[in-house]
Amino acid sequence: MYFRGCMKAIVLILTLCAAAVAQEYPRWFLQQDQLPCRPNVVMVMRAPSLYKDSAVALAFRTGCELLAKYTNVRISGGQTFWTTEAGVHSMGAHYTEVFDSSLTDQFQSSLKIIAAFVDKNKTIVLAGDSSACVLNDELQSSVRMETLPQPGWVEKLPVVTGYYYGVGSSEEYFYEVSSWQRAEQNAFMSLARTTHSKVVSLQKKSAIESQDLFNEDVDVQLKNVEIIARWKDLQKKIFYVLARTKQ
Amino acid sequence: MQILKSLFATALVAVLLVGCGGGSEPLQKTDTGDVPDWYVSPPSDPNYLYAVNTSTSKDMQIAVDKATQAARTELGRQVEVKVNALQKRFTEETGIADDAQLLDQFTQASKTVVSTSLSGSKEKQKKILKDGNNWRAYVLVEYPLGAAQEALREQIKKNEQLYTKFRASQTYKELDDEVQKYEQSKKGE
Numbered sequence: 001m002y003f004r005g006c007m008k009a010i011v012l013i014l015t016l017c018a019a020a021v022a023q024e025y026p027r028w029f030l031q032q033d034q035l036p037c038r039p040n041v042v043m044v045m046r047a048p049s050l051y052k053d054s055a056v057a058l059a060f061r062t063g064c065e066l067l068a069k070y071t072n073v074r075i076s077g078g079q080t081f082w083t084t085e086a087g088v089h090s091m092g093a094h095y096t097e098v099f100d101s102s103l104t105d106q107f108q109s110s111l112k113i114i115a116a117f118v119d120k121n122k123t124i125v126l127a128g129d130s131s132a133c134v135l136n137d138e139l140q141s142s143v144r145m146e147t148l149p150q151p152g153w154v155e156k157l158p159v160v161t162g163y164y165y166g167v168g169s170s171e172e173y174f175y176e177v178s179s180w181q182r183a184e185q186n187a188f189m190s191l192a193r194t195t196h197s198k199v200v201s202l203q204k205k206s207a208i209e210s211q212d213l214f215n216e217d218v219d220v221q222l223k224n225v226e227i228i229a230r231w232k233d234l235q236k237k238i239f240y241v242l243a244r245t246k247q
Numbered sequence: 248m249q250i251l252k253s254l255f256a257t258a259l260v261a262v263l264l265v266g267c268g269g270g271s272e273p274l275q276k277t278d279t280g281d282v283p284d285w286y287v288s289p290p291s292d293p294n295y296l297y298a299v300n301t302s303t304s305k306d307m308q309i310a311v312d313k314a315t316q317a318a319r320t321e322l323g324r325q326v327e328v329k330v331n332a333l334q335k336r337f338t339e340e341t342g343i344a345d346d347a348q349l350l351d352q353f354t355q356a357s358k359t360v361v362s363t364s365l366s367g368s369k370e371k372q373k374k375i376l377k378d379g380n381n382w383r384a385y386v387l388v389e390y391p392l393g394a395a396q397e398a399l400r401e402q403i404k405k406n407e408q409l410y411t412k413f414r415a416s417q418t419y420k421e422l423d424d425e426v427q428k429y430e431q432s433k434k435g436e
Contacts, residue, residue, distance in 0.1 A: 090313070194370070236375070
């Protein structure tokens, strides 16, 4: 019984340590707009299962594909909601993203891995032009998420002439990487909807019921999307990503 | 022994009363937090249209999408009201109501503007909270009125007959002034 108690205590301590380490992030990940080089891409992927180098290489290749998408992509699709007295119901959503995949090979040959951060939960890789992307000490340092206050952009979009901004959020999933990736994708879609969206609504009202069917279609070309910043609300367990594109 | 039994029974009853007393806490735990001030009192600006909405869902992003899309739909309705009012002023001032073809062309132009004019509408503010087992999203969406007016002016310009009929009217001059102010504000922001 004493042995079991000790084992439980050891497991608890190890879990707490892992959780503590997992809340540490490099500054270049959280403040991507501070990077001195363009283009650049930060890719978050699962922690390496065996070889750290393989995980970093895979993240680099996937990051180049992501950068190809952010450089020039056509997004089209839509989603529909149906409102009744019982509430608002999602009737489904469908989006397609079309981009030039040959840019992936171009970025793989022109960009280099500038920095990598690996811990138990994730692999984060920064890729950019090696000659221009020299990180200062501050950007290279790690910071604990609990020391960072909530940035203003989480609830209020920045206003800068000539740019559209979008904030994406995600709840916490089992794999932290999924949360970051989903938040980034949601920021991307928010930019698409801000750039241009067509809204069609049909309202029906009778003596006994009322219904509202509204549909939103998106068909836009996005160019040079930049990820600006990231933040995690540790208390509510919400992940936030800020992105922007030129108007 | 009897005293101990009595004490134990009293303590048990006290625990049951405190535990099952109900109190003011609801059965389902909520963490709604404060409703944002901007949701209760949306901002007001003559150059912008604003719409707010709140929605819940077990999936956070669906809650945000529902609220945002509903707010954008409300913006579309506000734009339609503005454009319909403008249409009425044009028809009264220029008398195109007697010309069925011109009226139809102008109506088409107005409809096009209403369905495609949401370019630049943005989620100005957003707040996400946990509400029991669901996520609740509050959203404030903003849309520059000048963008809709600019789109309507461009639609009118595409039709030579309409443009010839309207450009001398006072309503068109006012529309043109508003659009120029909007274009200046875009440059000078």
